[in-house]
Amino acid sequence: MPKLTESIKRLLLSAILASSLCGPAAFADSYEDALSSARLGDTSQLMQLIARGVDPNTVDAQGSSLLILAAREGNLETVKALLKHRPKVSLRNAAGDSALMLAVLKGETAIVDVLLDAGAEVNxxxxxxxxxxxxxxxxxxxxxxxxxxxxxxxxxxxxxxxxxxxxxxxxxxxxxxxxxxxxxxxxxxxxxxxxxxxxxxxxxxxxxxxxxxxxxxxxxxxxx
Missing domain, CATH: 1.25.40.20 (Ankyrin repeat-containing domain)
Structure with missing residues (x-):
């Protein structure tokens, strides 16, 4: 029994060490994957990442949130899915643009409707x-x-x-x-x-x- 206990301890310590070593890299991968999913309209992957702990209000280097990126690229289903997680719908990026503003700019009328219904700021x-x-x-x-x-x-x-x-x-x-x-x-x-x-x-x-x-x-x- 003592040998079994020591073996289990070693396994646990190895797992903890591996987690501490790859944690930042895994986080970085999840961050980049979330941004990419929002841009590309990969709703399924983005929802999986959010379920695993990615913040729905994650922003890129320009301050554009997942919602802003999805709206800018015309990804209606991704926008709808993100809104279920109650993100900051009126957040504006470093250029001063919100998800609604970029949807308007691109002529994405369906996304405009969804964002307005979600309470996006107009004025x-x-x-x-x-x-x-x-x-x-x-x-x-x-x-x-x-x-x-x-x-x-x-x-x-x-x-x-x-x-x-x-x-x-x-x-x-x-x-x-x-x-x-x-x-x-x-x-x-x-x-x-x-x-x-x-x-x-x-x-x-x-x-x-x-x-x-x-x-x-x-x-x-x-x-x-």
């Missing part, structure tokens, strides 16, 4: 989801954000609002939607452009005409 400082949607001309997503009370008066770091961005890039459908909110027409950004002058600067004369017509309509309504 905050800096660039916002609405600004990204206006800049890219994502008309359907603009509707969804306005329905969630996106702030049309919010200003980007360069002083531009959503109307200016849509006008600059020639997205007349988005301009029309924003005009219905009563958004300010003559605000100017840090470069001195209003929505109208920025539209003209980029050859978007149809949008400039629309903005002038809206200004006239508002003035007429105000004189009644």
């Amino acid at each position: 905050h400082d800096g660039w916002t989801p609405l600004m990204y949607a206006a800049f890219e001309g994502r008309a359907e997503i603009v509707d969804r954000l306005l329905a969630r009370r996106a702030d049309v008066a919010a200003l980007a770091p360069n002083g531009s609002d959503a109307l200016m961005l849509a006008a600059r890039n020639g997205h007349i459908d988005v301009v029309r939607k924003l005009l219905k909110t009563g958004i300010e027409l003559d605000r100017k950004n840090d470069a001195g452009f209003s929505a109208e002058t920025w539209a003209l600067e980029n050859g978007n004369t149809d949008i400039a005409d629309l903005l002038r017509a809206e200004r006239s309509r508002r003035q007429a309504a105000g004189n009644r």
Whole structure:
């Protein structure tokens, strides 16, 4: 019996030593595997890693969480699976982008819907989801954000609002939607452009005409 006991002790000590030696490497592998799974949409592997202890709020070197990476790459099922683990849905990376913002930027409407339903923040400082949607001309997503009370008066770091961005890039459908909110027409950004002058600067004369017509309509309504 004493020999058996010593043998068991040696086995236990060997196991503990092996665990202490390979632990950091195993953790590093799990970390990289989790990031890769989120990017590639390998939902099954990512869920296994989380079940084994990987933090759902793991971030990469740029501060992008697993949720941000999955949303950015359009991995809807991975986003849905991650949300079941209650991650920080409105976390923003070093560039100031959240999962919702990057889903908007890429036009991933289904992911936008899922994130909005999960309570993703719509209004905050800096660039916002609405600004990204206006800049890219994502008309359907603009509707969804306005329905969630996106702030049309919010200003980007360069002083531009959503109307200016849509006008600059020639997205007349988005301009029309924003005009219905009563958004300010003559605000100017840090470069001195209003929505109208920025539209003209980029050859978007149809949008400039629309903005002038809206200004006239508002003035007429105000004189009644």
